[in-house]
Amino acid sequence: MAEESEWQEKWAESGIFNPEPDQREKYLITVPWPYTSGPLHVGHGRTYTLADIVGRYKRLRGFNVLFPMGFHESGTPIGSISEKIKRGDEKTISLYRKYIAEYENEENVEAIMNSFKEPLNVANYFSSKITKDFKTLGYAIDWRRTFRSIDPVYSKFVQWQFRKLGSMNLLKQGSHQVLYSIEDGNAVGEDDIEDGDTDKVSIEKFVMVLFKKNDEDVYLAAASLRPETIFAVTNLWINPDSRYVRIRVDDKIIITSEKASQKILYQFENSELKDAVESDEILNSQYTVPATGVKVKVYRNTRINPEQATGVVYSVPGHSVMDLSYIDELGIGLEGRSIINLENKKSSASEYLAKYKDPSRANSEMYKDEFYSGVMASDLPLIGGKSVKEAREIMQNELIKRGFAYEFYETSRPARTRDGKPVIVSIMHDQWFINYSNEEWKDKVRENVSKMNFYPEFYRKNMFDVIDWIEERACARKRGLGTPFPQDGKWVIESLSDSTIYPAFYTFSHLINDKEPENLDDNFFDYITDNGTEEVNPGMKELSQEARKEFKYWYGVDQRITSAPHMSNHLVFYLMNHMAMFKGRYQPKGISIIGTVISKGAKISKSKGNAISLLDVVKQYGADLFRLYVALVAEVDSSLDWNETEIENVKSVYGTIKNVFSLILEKGESKTDDYTELFKIKFKHHLKNYFEKMDSFQIRAGYVEIIHETLKDLNQLGNLGMDTASAVKEIWELWIQVLSCAIPHLSETIWKQMGKSGFVSISEIRAEVISEGDRIRVENFDYVLSLSEDIRAIQNVTKIKPSLIKITVGNESLKEDARKILQGDLNVSTKSIIGNVKKFRGKLNLDVNEMGAITQYKEILEKLFLAGVAVEEYAGDGNKKVPLPGRPVIDLEGEKIG
């Protein structure tokens, strides 16, 4: 697209998208900065393109618009990509070979791949390529202000932020459970886990209950999700084929499977592995059920998975179909006891087994039913009569309080890292958190949320819910790229937490990007963000003042355009941190949530391999076409289906626009008649609607109005044999201005060809006024068109090809009568119309001057039906049908056909 890149170069050279503070009202629009682990796909393209369209629209309407962009490079994924490439992981290498090939000639691919063994090279490579992609799409971005989340100057800003959060007592340290790979020696995220993106692994809380061995101070540790069933334990299970060990936890010796011991050691700070224990030794003793004192035996059960939880299970045949079926299978002959009621009846595992046949299915149905609607038997101590939900909580706390149990965490499913290492739950004992549960803080944010703009509106409610729900949030990790945690150098600031108030940095980044990070102390940032201090390093004085001026002018993000998954993480941090850092000033003003992009009806996901490269699309179709597709095909809050048929349609719309303009370039001369005037008025009307729709963020509706409706009018004009080129000539300037937000490249070309100087991209649009006279003209025209539909309907039913269409319109007295009837006054001169007026009350038109309208646009009807048109006013002769206001009598004279 040579023409497109030419304009992109001209925009860059002229610096028209690099705004400075001035007298105009400002508009700051931001999007989430992309994570630079690979090329962008069409989903990114949609969000960023919509932001660009909105930015350009605001500029057109006279705002001083800033649209900045940066790159997110902190976090763990880039590091693990490098790690995998270094290790020779084939899946990753082939994926990245494909990515690189999108940008490079074949012979360069290997060298670049090789450089990816260093994480920074991955980040640098993709951030520079994505920058190019954005330029290729024609985005009006101020590139002077770009920065990356791992830039040293930005790190200074983040550290300032965290020192301030610390001084406000919003940080705390505590223990925290994470998914962890022992072999890798670090925490693992969704991306590190095999199938982690499709089959999510979560952390489940178990209770590890200690059953005291009869003759020793040793405990068998059985983990359960259902501590409330402790009163119905009949026995314990171990797997005789597996090895068991003794572990010291605090001052107790507990027994678990050897496979489980690692989990214990990683979850309990004060723990150590002692020695192996023979299963016979376990089986020979009796054990005491805590809280009840009942003695139970341990049985062999090869179905018990030694890797699951502790490898020891307590058996509750009354409430676990699995336990019941094991007991039957092994012929142990223990009776289950029911201690939970469902609908005032004892819940029974054997009934569930009978109903569902499959024990595992029956078990989960029973679990669900009991959890949501079960009530504990009334004779139980402590939890009698309570709901299962409550009882579970109470029992867990009680058992732990009395030293009979520990909390224990397990993965929701067996999980491995992508290279096959086991994933367990580990506890970090000194994890740093941002304490978002502070109610005072939340209240201030809630207040701002109630004032902000949300599109779609229901996300406001959604955000209130998220604010209610958010508690402590881990904000530091021990690996990955990022800013060192200022309070504790062992940690790196977690990558979502380092990207909360970063849009503020755009306001002055171009002034400090090349400065020595050491000079950017806390005073500096406090000063420029207008945060209370007036003291700055004397050497930085001038710079600080300038930066402060930019911040004060620009800040307060007017619109953040992003996607729904950010609601419960990034966006809530974004709002909370802005409130904490800027004392209620410079707060975000608007959030718009863009729907997802799907492909041929299916969700796009990395694992399916159906991600569509944005670069490929732009190479194939060009920037304007992609932009028009985004604007026109789906409303911003619904999902956008990327498919070839639709883009062909958009292509033809684009072609039509192009043709219309090449036509007026050739021969459009300004001349005005009734019809060009009418077209102009209609266009003004579309323009007004376009403004309204764009202002309420209905981008598609806005462009449908200004493109499809205008083309429709034009088409209509053409069908009536009118000179369309002259009509367009009347409105072309306004039209190209609004089109330029969606298709800026073509628009610039046309702007220039039409002899305009400067760029349409930075032009301002003048508002057009629609007068009363204009309104009546359009009304008359629409009336005649609707009349033509009635004529067509009659023609279809009667099969008469008319040579003469006789129209009899109602007179003043009929109109007066109709008005009276509609008001309920039946005392009128022509009583015969009462029935029809009531019947057709929705279809009458009392305002239009029918005779005038038909006379004015008579030739339209003549052209449409190739017939003569005669119009007369109703004379009052009782024999004929009587017209109603807006519903004249139509008689067709002519040949019957068909």
Next chain:
RNA sequence: GCGGAGGUUGCCGAGCUAGGUCAAAGGCGGCAGACUCAAGAUCUGCUUCCGUAGGGGUUCGCCGGUUCGAAUCCGGCCCUCCGCACCA
């Protein structure tokens, strides 16, 4: 389960926050006609059923309710999608 969104005529998708002008926009697909040697593209008309005059019948997930009147309001039910945390 909790929270959110949604179920519209062959398909996609408006409308439903202010109930009547909604048989319900627009696009796609289908049919017919014009143009063409022909196809394609383009244009015109039709595309729920009935009807020799602009009309009538039956429709907007299902069942009820409010109302003179409901796709639109209320209640219940069924189904689909999304989020439920330390991950970008």
